[in-house]
Amino acid sequence: MDLLFTKWDVPVPFQTVLKTLRKNSEGVYNATVLPYSNGRVEGINRMIKLIQRTAYGFTNFGHFIARIRLHQMGTEAEKRRRQVQAPAAA
Known part of the structure; x- marks a missing residue:
């Protein structure tokens, strides 16, 4: 830190x-x-932008939001992986 101020x-x-x-x-x-x-x-944010690119042409904004929520829920395998990797609560 001292190097910054010399x-x-x-x-x-x-x-x-x-x-x-x-x-x-x-x-x-x-x-x-x-x-x-x-x-x-x-x-x-990255996931939403990726969905936005791949979902270009959705005629209904509600469908876009539903797709985001679907991705947020994830698969059962992803949920198990997150539980294993999650740090223990202090």
Whole structure:
């Protein structure tokens, strides 16, 4: 962390990177240390975009929403796999 705040002679592109890291140092540190992640939300967004591409031409928005919900439920095998991989509650 101290390296971000030392004065070095570096090329301009690296100065920009260092300035950005200094400005966001608390968030960068927290992202590497804390167990929180937005990976699940990003995965859901990706799945919706994939359905949107493959379901192009659905005449009814309700059908599109139903398809998303169907994918969210998953198969029985996926549910079992998620239960096995889920961390134990603390």
